[in-house]
Amino acid sequence: MSQNHARTTRPNDLATRLSAGFSSAITAALGQSAAQTDPTIKAAANPKFGDFQANFAMGLAKSLGKNPREVAQQVVDAAPQSLRDDCEPFEIAGPGFVNIRLRPETIAAALAAMDAPTLGVSNGAGAHTVAVDLCGVNVAKQMHVGHLRATIIGDTIARLFERLGWKVFRQNHLGDWGLPIAMTLAALRRAKVDLNRVTLNDLNRAYRNAQEQGRDDEAGLAAAEATGAGPHRLAELQAQHVGAAAAIADAHDTLRRLQSGDPAVVADWQRLIDVTMQEVYETAQLLGVDLKPEHNRGESFFRDRLAPTVDAFVQANLAVRDAGALVVRFEGRERPLLIQKSDGTSLYATTDLAAARYRIQDLGADLVVYCVDARQRDHFKDVFDALRLIGWTTHADGTAASLVHVPFGAVLGADKRPLKTRSGENFTLKALLDEAIARGRREVHARAASPDAPTASLNHTELDAIGQAVGIAAIKYADLASDVGRDYVFDLDRMVSFEGDTGPYAQYAHARIAGILAKAAAKGLGRGAIAITEPEERALALNLLRYPGTVEDAAAQLAPNRLAAFIYELANTFNAFYQACPVLRGSDEATCASRLQLCALTQRVLADALSIMGITAPLRM
RNA sequence: GUCCCGGUAGCUCAGUUGGAUAGAGCAGCAGAUUUCUAAUCUGCAGGUCGGUGGUUCGAGCCCACCCCGGGACGCCA
Numbered sequence: 001m002s003q004n005h006a007r008t009t010r011p012n013d014l015a016t017r018l019s020a021g022f023s024s025a026i027t028a029a030l031g032q033s034a035a036q037t038d039p040t041i042k043a044a045a046n047p048k049f050g051d052f053q054a055n056f057a058m059g060l061a062k063s064l065g066k067n068p069r070e071v072a073q074q075v076v077d078a079a080p081q082s083l084r085d086d087c088e089p090f091e092i093a094g095p096g097f098v099n100i101r102l103r104p105e106t107i108a109a110a111l112a113a114m115d116a117p118t119l120g121v122s123n124g125a126g127a128h129t130v131a132v133d134l135c136g137v138n139v140a141k142q143m144h145v146g147h148l149r150a151t152i153i154g155d156t157i158a159r160l161f162e163r164l165g166w167k168v169f170r171q172n173h174l175g176d177w178g179l180p181i182a183m184t185l186a187a188l189r190r191a192k193v194d195l196n197r198v199t200l201n202d203l204n205r206a207y208r209n210a211q212e213q214g215r216d217d218e219a220g221l222a223a224a225e226a227t228g229a230g231p232h233r234l235a236e237l238q239a240q241h242v243g244a245a246a247a248i249a250d251a252h253d254t255l256r257r258l259q260s261g262d263p264a265v266v267a268d269w270q271r272l273i274d275v276t277m278q279e280v281y282e283t284a285q286l287l288g289v290d291l292k293p294e295h296n297r298g299e300s301f302f303r304d305r306l307a308p309t310v311d312a313f314v315q316a317n318l319a320v321r322d323a324g325a326l327v328v329r330f331e332g333r334e335r336p337l338l339i340q341k342s343d344g345t346s347l348y349a350t351t352d353l354a355a356a357r358y359r360i361q362d363l364g365a366d367l368v369v370y371c372v373d374a375r376q377r378d379h380f381k382d383v384f385d386a387l388r389l390i391g392w393t394t395h396a397d398g399t400a401a402s403l404v405h406v407p408f409g410a411v412l413g414a415d416k417r418p419l420k421t422r423s424g425e426n427f428t429l430k431a432l433l434d435e436a437i438a439r440g441r442r443e444v445h446a447r448a449a450s451p452d453a454p455t456a457s458l459n460h461t462e463l464d465a466i467g468q469a470v471g472i473a474a475i476k477y478a479d480l481a482s483d484v485g486r487d488y489v490f491d492l493d494r495m496v497s498f499e500g501d502t503g504p505y506a507q508y509a510h511a512r513i514a515g516i517l518a519k520a521a522a523k524g525l526g527r528g529a530i531a532i533t534e535p536e537e538r539a540l541a542l543n544l545l546r547y548p549g550t551v552e553d554a555a556a557q558l559a560p561n562r563l564a565a566f567i568y569e570l571a572n573t574f575n576a577f578y579q580a581c582p583v584l585r586g587s588d589e590a591t592c593a594s595r596l597q598l599c600a601l602t603q604r605v606l607a608d609a610l611s612i613m614g615i616t617a618p619l620r621m
Numbered sequence: 622g623u624c625c626c627g628g629u630a631g632c633u634c635a636g637u638u639g640g641a642u643a644g645a646g647c648a649g650c651a652g653a654u655u656u657c658u659a660a661u662c663u664g665c666a667g668g669u670c671g672g673u674g675g676u677u678c679g680a681g682c683c684c685a686c687c688c689c690g691g692g693a694c695g696c697c698a
Contacts, residue, residue: 038638040638040640042640045640045641045642046641046642049641053640053641055640055641058640058678058679059639059640059678061678062677062678068678093641094640094641095640095641095678095679096640097640097641136698138698175698178697178698179697180697180698299698322695323695323696324696325695325696327695327696333624334623334624334694335623335624335693335694335695336695337695338695338696340696341695341696342695342696343696345696347695347696347697347698348697348698349695349698351698374625374626374692374693375692375693376693376698377625377626377692377693378624378625378692378693378694379693379698381625407626409626409627409691410691410692416691443660447658447660452656452658453658454658455658470660481634481635482633482634482635483634483635485626485627486626486627486634487627487691488633488634489633491633494633494646494647497647497660498660499646499647499660499661500645500646500647501633501634501635501645501646501647502646502660504660505646505660505661507660508658508660508661509661511658511660512657512658512661513657515657515658516657516658519657520657553637557637559637561635565635565636565645568645568646569645572645575661575662576661576662576663578657578658578661578662579653579661579662579663580662582656582657583657584657585656585657599657620658621658621660
């Protein structure tokens with residue numbers, strides 16, 4: 001599951017350096033038999049234990065039949081000079097922990113090394129390729145909260161890999177083909193609707209109506225007959241039955257004409273896609289998500305690959321007929337994967353198989369990530385297994401691609417049930433975003449009304465822009481900050497309350513830094529070498545140094561919440577630093593220069609981390 | 622019925638190779654402001670980590686069983 005190729009060796013990383021130092025110390029002290037022991041360097045659980053701790057001694061002592069504290073002492077005594085130079089004298093504590101406190105010069109040097117355009121994040125220069133399945137909208141349907149998650153989680157994962165220098169293919173697997181679209185298209189054409197003047201709302205309504213028209217209420221008819229419903233009700237249901245049959249026949253006819261390339265039908269179909277996608281792109285832009293027409297790889301893109309896909313499974317004897325349908329069976333699993341319906345048409349699994357093959361073999365993806373609703377867990381498990389059975393996960397050079405479903409949970413309302421409007425419909429994404437932006441703007445305007453607020457001099461338009469950034473950050477951060485696999489309650493009050501672990505809190509820390517740097521620039525104050533003296537400076541510095549490793553971990557684990565946790569910690573330690581360590585007032589020139597440098601680096605890291613989540617950081621708020 | 626995911630403070634959640642006294646935020650209480658942006662900071666209080674048993678020097682984490690909640694289970698996607 002873990003994508004280890006997202007991790008690289010960073011010799012400048014402090015934990016990496018400590019780990020290497022202790023490894024050689026262990027070998028020197030205890031011989032080759034212990035050479036494979038992981039020093040297990042971790043950030044200290046508590047600042048009073050130092051900056052890092054090494055936990056190797058207990059396990060090692062166990063296997064050697066020795067006292068853990070003695071083992072720790074032996075290893076510490078054998079520490080190479082480079083390790084001694086980096087650290088204060090080691091302490092052995094508790095059952096055998098080695099407490100590690102870095103010398104301030106070590107921290108300062110590491111910060112100086114990090115002060116490069118990359119901020120210490122390694123750049124694989126396109127050595128690896130990932131395809132990220134995201135967004136997944138359906139043509140003629142409004143985006144709702146489910147698409148919010150598929151879109152922003154996918155975009156963040158894509159950005160994580162981009163930041164690490166991977167070649168990234170965003171894949172928007174549109175629902176733009178098949179009977180549902182044909183039903184909508186047929187209904188619109190029957191009604192002679194002018195498709196040059198329709199909005200997505202119109203399409204959405206047509207889609208719903210078409211679905212309802214097509215719903216063949218045989219069960220209702222049977223029940224009505226059985227319970228002796230009145231003749232009026234029976235006639236109604238019979239009419240519905242007949243109407244549904246006609247609508248479906250029309251849809252099938254439309255689908256056939258679409259598939260055979262009837263120019264008029266194809267043009268109308270394209271128009272539905274254009275109307276839908278225009279709004280999708282607008283929403284993506286509003287959300288700070290990189291999603292454009294070139295990322296479209298919808299169902300229609302794979303339509304000519306479906307038959308060959310089915311054939312390949314049949315040829316390989318992996319698909320068998322069952323009740324007229326074609327299924328792939330798996331060892332030790334009851335549930336088969338259906339790849340062709342009994343009427344000979346294919347279904348979503350078929351498209352997913354074809355799409356995965358395309359991503360691996362045509363795009364050359366080493367890793368294929370699916371940001372899709374958690375309810376499709378079993379589906380992807382089956383699809384992935386089917387792909388492995390037929391061998392499509394292997395590249396021409398024999399290397400294997402990894403397939404990972406990032407299942408995300410539902411967005412719930414206050415009642416802990418899937419978020420719905422009062423009338424029982426899904427909230428459109430647009431409505432949610434509009435509300436969040438309105439809230440963000442209200443807060444920003446309210447604050448700007450105070451004469452001594454830094455934003456007091458800004459005009460209405462400028463404040464609106466900041467408010468929009470705040471509102472969007474509130475929603476995105478709240479979504480990305482918890483484990484994506486879990487459901488969460490959509491509580492706008494909490495998200496835009498601007499207190500605690502929120503996007504606006506991080507933006508605020510960033511704006512505070514920007515304020516200091518602007519004042520310093522106005523006074524002509526320069527930056528200088530960083531010197532770590534106060535505990536708040538040390539805490540901030542150590543957090544900054546964790547950034548490259550955090551980006552790699554978040555990518556390797558496909559876990560945006562790791563990045564969010566880092567952002568919160570950084571904002572938090574900065575605010576504590578801000579409180580305790582004056583930068584511009586009451587500090588001597590060298591301290592001021594050092595702290596300005598620390599501020600500048602913090603701002604860059606904060607902005608960089610937020611940018612991976614597609615969140616903008618205003619200079620004033 | 623089978624399978625999957627979850628259950629950690631009043632609420633919302635962190636906690637990945639098993640490590641010291643289980644951490645945050647919100648809500649509550651007590652403090653800090655002639656401010657480098659108080660959308661902040663400091664402190665206090667709050668826990669049978671669903672339960673039972675097991676493995677281990679050591680378990681929120683690993684194993685077994687059970688309880689509770691949610692979800693998925695061939696011709697929708």
